[in-house]
Amino acid sequence: MSAVRHAGRGPAAPVAIRRIGVVSPLGTGFGAFGAALALHARSVPTLPDDPSLPRRAAHLVDVDGAKHLGAKGLAALNRMSQMSMIACGEALDGERDAPVGVVLGTAGGSFRSITDFVRSTYSGPAPHMISPMQFPNTVMNCAAAQCAIRYGLTGVNSTVCAGDLSTLAALAYAVRMLRAGHGDRIVAGGVEEYCDFTAWSHAANADAEAPMGEGAALFALGGGGDDALGELLGVAQRRVGNGEAAGARRGALVRELLDDAGIAPDRVAWRMGSETADGEVGAREQDAVAAAGIDAGVADLSGLATAAVGRTYAASFGFQLAAALAVAPEGVGVLTASGPLNQFGGALVRIPARTRN
Amino acid sequence: MALYDPERPPSPRRVVVTGLGVISNVGIGRDAFRDAMREGRCVVSPITAFDTAGYPYAHATEVQDLGEAAEDYAALAASYGRSACFAVLAARQAIADTGIGAAALGGLDVGVMLGTTNGESQVIDGIVRRWAADGAEAIPTADWNNAQAHRIAEAVSEELDLTGDSVTLATACAAGNYAIGHAADVIAAGEADMMLCGGVDSVCRKTYSGFFRLNAVTPDRCRPFDADRSGILTGEGAAVLALESLDHALARGARIYAEVLSYATNCDAHHMVAPHRDSIARCIRAAHARAGISPDQVTFISAHGTGTRTNDVVEVGAIRDVFGEATPPTISIKSMIGHTMGAASAMSAIAGILGMENDFIPPTVNFRRADPECPIDCVPNVARLARTSIFENHGFAFGGNNAILLMRNGREVTA
Numbered sequence: 001m002s003a004v005r006h007a008g009r010g011p012a013a014p015v016a017i018r019r020i021g022v023v024s025p026l027g028t029g030f031g032a033f034g035a036a037l038a039l040h041a042r043s044v045p046t047l048p049d050d051p052s053l054p055r056r057a058a059h060l061v062d063v064d065g066a067k068h069l070g071a072k073g074l075a076a077l078n079r080m081s082q083m084s085m086i087a088c089g090e091a092l093d094g095e096r097d098a099p100v101g102v103v104l105g106t107a108g109g110s111f112r113s114i115t116d117f118v119r120s121t122y123s124g125p126a127p128h129m130i131s132p133m134q135f136p137n138t139v140m141n142c143a144a145a146q147c148a149i150r151y152g153l154t155g156v157n158s159t160v161c162a163g164d165l166s167t168l169a170a171l172a173y174a175v176r177m178l179r180a181g182h183g184d185r186i187v188a189g190g191v192e193e194y195c196d197f198t199a200w201s202h203a204a205n206a207d208a209e210a211p212m213g214e215g216a217a218l219f220a221l222g223g224g225g226d227d228a229l230g231e232l233l234g235v236a237q238r239r240v241g242n243g244e245a246a247g248a249r250r251g252a253l254v255r256e257l258l259d260d261a262g263i264a265p266d267r268v269a270w271r272m273g274s275e276t277a278d279g280e281v282g283a284r285e286q287d288a289v290a291a292a293g294i295d296a297g298v299a300d301l302s303g304l305a306t307a308a309v310g311r312t313y314a315a316s317f318g319f320q321l322a323a324a325l326a327v328a329p330e331g332v333g334v335l336t337a338s339g340p341l342n343q344f345g346g347a348l349v350r351i352p353a354r355t356r357n
Numbered sequence: 358m359a360l361y362d363p364e365r366p367p368s369p370r371r372v373v374v375t376g377l378g379v380i381s382n383v384g385i386g387r388d389a390f391r392d393a394m395r396e397g398r399c400v401v402s403p404i405t406a407f408d409t410a411g412y413p414y415a416h417a418t419e420v421q422d423l424g425e426a427a428e429d430y431a432a433l434a435a436s437y438g439r440s441a442c443f444a445v446l447a448a449r450q451a452i453a454d455t456g457i458g459a460a461a462l463g464g465l466d467v468g469v470m471l472g473t474t475n476g477e478s479q480v481i482d483g484i485v486r487r488w489a490a491d492g493a494e495a496i497p498t499a500d501w502n503n504a505q506a507h508r509i510a511e512a513v514s515e516e517l518d519l520t521g522d523s524v525t526l527a528t529a530c531a532a533g534n535y536a537i538g539h540a541a542d543v544i545a546a547g548e549a550d551m552m553l554c555g556g557v558d559s560v561c562r563k564t565y566s567g568f569f570r571l572n573a574v575t576p577d578r579c580r581p582f583d584a585d586r587s588g589i590l591t592g593e594g595a596a597v598l599a600l601e602s603l604d605h606a607l608a609r610g611a612r613i614y615a616e617v618l619s620y621a622t623n624c625d626a627h628h629m630v631a632p633h634r635d636s637i638a639r640c641i642r643a644a645h646a647r648a649g650i651s652p653d654q655v656t657f658i659s660a661h662g663t664g665t666r667t668n669d670v671v672e673v674g675a676i677r678d679v680f681g682e683a684t685p686p687t688i689s690i691k692s693m694i695g696h697t698m699g700a701a702s703a704m705s706a707i708a709g710i711l712g713m714e715n716d717f718i719p720p721t722v723n724f725r726r727a728d729p730e731c732p733i734d735c736v737p738n739v740a741r742l743a744r745t746s747i748f749e750n751h752g753f754a755f756g757g758n759n760a761i762l763l764m765r766n767g768r769e770v771t772a
Contacts, residue, residue, distance in 0.1 A: 052493075054493070099623075101624075102624070106506075106527070107505050107506065107507070108476050108504070108505055108506035108507075108527065109506075109527060111481075111504075114481060114563065115481065115484075115485055117563060117566075117567070118481060118482055118485045118562065118563050119485055119489070121562055121563070121566045122485070122486075122489070126411040126412070127409075127410075127411045127412055127562065127566050128411075128412055128413075128565075128566045128569040128570050129570075130566055130567070130570050131570075132567075132570045132571055135567040135570065135571065136629035136630055136755055136756070138563060138567065139474065139529050139754075139755045139756065140473075140474070140475075140476065140506060140527035140529065141527055141528050141529050141754065141755065141756045141758055142629070142755075142756060144756065145624070145629060145755070145756025145757060145758065146629070146756075148624045148625075148626040148756075148757065149626050149627065149628070149629070149757070151626075152626050153624060153626050154623055154624050154625070154626045154636065154639075155623065155624065156622055156623070156624070157528070157622070157623070157624035157626075157756070157757070157758050158526060158528055158535060158539075158622070158758070159526065159527040159528055160524060160525075160526060160527070161476075161505070161506035161507040161524070161525040161526070161527050162507045162510075162523065162524050162525070163505055163507045163508075163511070166507070169522075169524050172522070173524070173539065176539070176542050176543065176546060176548075177539075177542070179546065180542045180545065180546065181647075182542075182621075182622065196493070197484075200493040200494075200496070200501065201501040201502075201504065201505075204496070204498040204501045204502075205498060205501070205502070236522070236548070237522060237523075238468075238520055238521055238522055238523070239511070239514045239515075239519065239520050239521070239523045240520060241518070241520055249520060341511050341515075343511075343523070
């Protein structure tokens with residue numbers, strides 16, 4: 001592990017999380033999501049009745065684009081863009097036409113739009129006799145760009161793909177951009193869309209038993225103000241490889257997050273793994289947190305988001321972070337997340353003292 | 358607390374380029390690519406990547422001759438899609454070019470950040486065809502997994518056994534510049550010892566059909582800035598740069614190709630497809646400001662230069678808004694290698710770096726007749742011998758994603 005990180009400098013500046021936008025199977029809005037989590041309520045997964053889909057239950061979002069975005073121009077917007085735009089709008093809270101950035105994590109854009117478009121090249125009278133209006137929907141940066149167009153956001157605009165860690169990678173990207181002075185406010189997060197392609201794609205892998213989910217979770221980062229919902233003290237991911245070395249690298253990553261933020265392990269008040277520790281992934285994440293010197297007795301919120309909204313893949317860390325901001329106790333907590341291809345990541349978050357109603 | 362204080366930048370670390378890798382239609386590897394850029398080589402061929410029945414015409418700038426890399430490509434293709442194969446091949450070249458041996462590499466924290474427009478579009482096309490013919494359950498799990506965009510960066514991390522950050526940036530046709538710029542931020546922040554960054558794409562049916570439908574694919578050659586231009590040629594390939602801090606490079610006696618002076622990025626927030634003159638001009642000015650240079654210090658520009666009227670007129674307009682009458686030579690290597698999409702601005706970065714190193718400015722080939730709407734010196738048809746100090750690299754994309762990169766000639770980089 002490198003010793004170059006932040007060499008000779010003090011703790012990295014915390015990044016304020018000012019507002020959250022959520023579109024989830026629990027409803028539209030962070031309020032609906034947070035209220036459901038506080039009550040331990042879960043969305044109910046349903047088995048698709050379409051015989052062309054795999055027999056796997058899914059938590060689906062009722063995307064009401066007309067209600068939240070207006071009917072004008074809606075037909076040109078794909079479902080992934082609509083979910084992203086609704087969540088972005090909530091995170092912006094009325095802010096428009098400003099040099100605010102958008103950084104969106106996704107597995108690769110809307111596979112629904114991409115595959116529908118490719119299919120149309122085979123089904124029409126000629127391969128180029130296709131809908132020009134649908135072409136932009138097939139580009140992977142479409143949803144982030146549509147957020148910018150809708151709200152007039154002329155800052156950084158980026159689309160980040162890192163599989164199941166896409167949202168975590170998007171947040172890491174956004175934090176780096178803020179710290180490097182590419183802007184002072186960025187709405188960052190991730191989106192996952194359930195469709196025939198993603199359903200079959202995920203069903204082909206080992207975790208097919210757990211219900212899928214979908215939705216978008218975006219966070220308004222940066223800027224000042226005392227009303228922040230939380231602070232992102234650090235966020236990082238890396239490819240840790242296999243075996244014993246991987247375990248050491250996972251622990252080292254959590255330790256680096258603490259060191260960079262200048263937080264002693266005994267100051268950590270809670271943790272939230274992507275899965276509960278009774279499974280292999282959850283156990284590995286628990287080990288990483290312990291290896292960083294964090295007490296095993298801290299409050300454990302692991303697996304909360306997955307239980308509530310299903311496996312949301314590229315968006316999963318967004319729901320994990322949103323869940324933490326909704327229900328975690330006051331103080332510093334560590335979030336961990338894993339991808340199937342030896343990827344591991346984490347974030348350090350501070351929850352302010354708050355009055356609960 | 359302010360996150361960023363311009364008076365006290367977060368890191369004094371300067372970032373340099375110490376390794377280059379290229380897979381292109383005009384040459385495999387740094388030297389072949391350099392020679393192609395100097396000679397103005399243009400290779401256009403009938404499309405072989407997909408069934409072209411039904412298109413009025415179907416030609417592109419495909420990578421059809423992998424030369425000595427053909428065997429390695431075939432070995433990788435058993436596990437990965439075409440874009441990932443290109444990325445791994447170019448990354449291996451870049452690492453070899455840094456002069457770091459395998460043992461030393463294993464002790465470094467190396468991350469991967471690659472830009473793409475289409476990701477593994479050929480894999481997705483294959484899935485769609487198999488699905489229609491045999492049903493979704495017949496599709497191998499490896500195909501589903503390879504269709505995920507991050508597999509491209511992941512493949513490089515896996516094949517080179519790297520343990521840093523591993524991310525694919527999907528900012529469409531500006532993605533190469535996005536990746537190089539952000540990788541430089543990673544190095545500057547001290548989050549890695551070295552970054553492999555750049556862009557990659559494969560010719561595919563989706564993009565060819567889409568641009569064809571927009572009347573943007575030329576039946577001719579690609580002729581940027583020419584009065585008779587008629588559009589793009591879709592292309593493919595990979596360009597990977599190895600970045601490290603100047604201190605790190607000096608300490609190990611590395612060859613320094615160039616210094617990443619700055620980059621800037623913004624969004625038009627205007628239209629999914631049409632470029633925006635004022636927004637591009639703002640992005641150029643922001644890059645100059647971040648580098649602390651004035652426009653007259655830029656010695657040439659490697660333009661986005663797609664060879665569509667819309668792009669060329671808007672881009673030249675934005676350049677002239679910033680540079681005025683003293684606009685430096687402005688070239689488009691898309692005239693030679695076509696529009697390699699997510700790889701385009703990374704290819705362009707390497708072309709510019711090799712031009713600076715070898716005292717030439719790559720030409721805009723296929724040029725016949727000046728367009729009064731594009732009043733620039735595009736270095737028509739023949740490379741120009743010139744000592745250059747700073748070059749500016751443009752990348753624009755669908756969605757109004759702009760990224761401008763500034764590089765300094767490695768010979769002028771002093772500690």
